Amino acid sequence: MISKNKILVTIITGFLGAGKTTFINDLLKNNPDIQFALVENEFGEVAIDTKLIKGLDASQMFELKNGCICCTISGEYELVLLELAERFPNVNHLLIETTGIADPAPVIRPFFRDENLQSVYHFNGTICLVDTLNFNLLTEKEISLKQLAAADCILINKSELLMATQKEKIKEEILQINPSGKIHFSQFGNSPSFDLGSTIHQQKFIPDYSAVKSIHPEITSQTLIFQHPLNREQFTNWLSYTLDLYKKQIYRVKGILHFENEPYLFVLQGVGGGFEITESELFSAGMNSDIVLIGRLKNVNFEYIY
Numbered sequence: 157m158i159s160k161n162k163i164l165v166t167i168i169t170g171f172l173g174a175g176k177t178t179f180i181n182d183l184l185k186n187n188p189d190i191q192f193a194l195v196e197n198e199f200g201e202v203a204i205d206t207k208l209i210k211g212l213d214a215s216q217m218f219e220l221k222n223g224c225i226c227c228t229i230s231g232e233y234e235l236v237l238l239e240l241a242e243r244f245p246n247v248n249h250l251l252i253e254t255t256g257i258a259d260p261a262p263v264i265r266p267f268f269r270d271e272n273l274q275s276v277y278h279f280n281g282t283i284c285l286v287d288t289l290n291f292n293l294l295t296e297k298e299i300s301l302k303q304l305a306a307a308d309c310i311l312i313n314k315s316e317l318l319m320a321t322q323k324e325k326i327k328e329e330i331l332q333i334n335p336s337g338k339i340h341f342s343q344f345g346n347s348p349s350f351d352l353g354s355t356i357h358q359q360k361f362i363p364d365y366s367a368v369k370s371i372h373p374e375i376t377s378q379t380l381i382f383q384h385p386l387n388r389e390q391f392t393n394w395l396s397y398t399l400d401l402y403k404k405q406i407y408r409v410k411g412i413l414h415f416e417n418e419p420y421l422f423v424l425q426g427v428g429g430g431f432e433i434t435e436s437e438l439f440s441a442g443m444n445s446d447i448v449l450i451g452r453l454k455n456v457n458f459e460y461i462y
């Protein structure tokens with residue numbers, strides 16, 4: 157359950173030039189009833205993107221400049237988030253725009269691990285924007301693959317330039333990198349039909365992607381299926397150990413879990429070593445536990461001993 161008093165957090169990522177700032181402006185314009193705040197991270201001493209944001213009071217925009225957010229995560233970032241929550245109790249939704257060269261995992265991880273942040277924020281998910289003009293080049297970049305793999309929702313931008321067959325091809329290739337990502341198309345960074353509230357981080361069923369092969373030779377997905385109810389403490393200890401051990405190889409983990417003596421299923425979400433497990437509204441009777449992991453999994457040991 158999401159506390160009504162908690163601030164929703166959506167992280168917006170995507171490689172340089174993907175259209176993140178334009179998309180944020182569109183979100184602000186199309187959601188006038190939502191009280192937004194924005195954490196803007198720019199690489200450079202002059203905050204250009206911040207000057208381009210429209211429809212948001214300057215006092216509710218926080219800048220992290222001259223350094224990629226994923227490299228300065230240990231100090232300034234978390235302090236800014238706590239300060240924001242204290243100064244603006246009426247904010248409903250926090251948007252965090254990363255630089256185009258940011259690994260999203262360290263940006264997301266504190267919302268799974270920091271108890272102070274968890275007391276005031278609820279992580280809503282990650283949106284990754286993809287520039288269709290440079291998509292073939294993006295799949296060769298390590299950071300772009302991490303951004304795609306970590307996303308709950310992928311927004312394919314500048315789709316006005318594509319034919320229907322080209323759209324389908326790009327969609328298929330993205331699903332090979334992130335099989336569980338929800339895909340939307342937008343034009344010129346604008347997506348008026350995009351529902352931010354239903355975006356993300358709420359996936360209820362995960363299909364079997366164990367046979368999926370990625371277009372990138374080293375990025376694959378692995379599905380783990382447990383047919384018997386899991387011991388929650390034992391499983392959580394194993395998962396924590398495995399994700400910490402392989403945090404550089406496992407980019408993303410999602411799952412539906414059936415624990416012993418629990419009437420409801422639980423939802424697993426994790427990025428870059430951090431994870432959270434929350435109760436769902438789905439009954440657990442007769443259900444398996446299904447987990448999907450995405451990353452460089454060639455040398456990862458997934459053995460789980462009951």
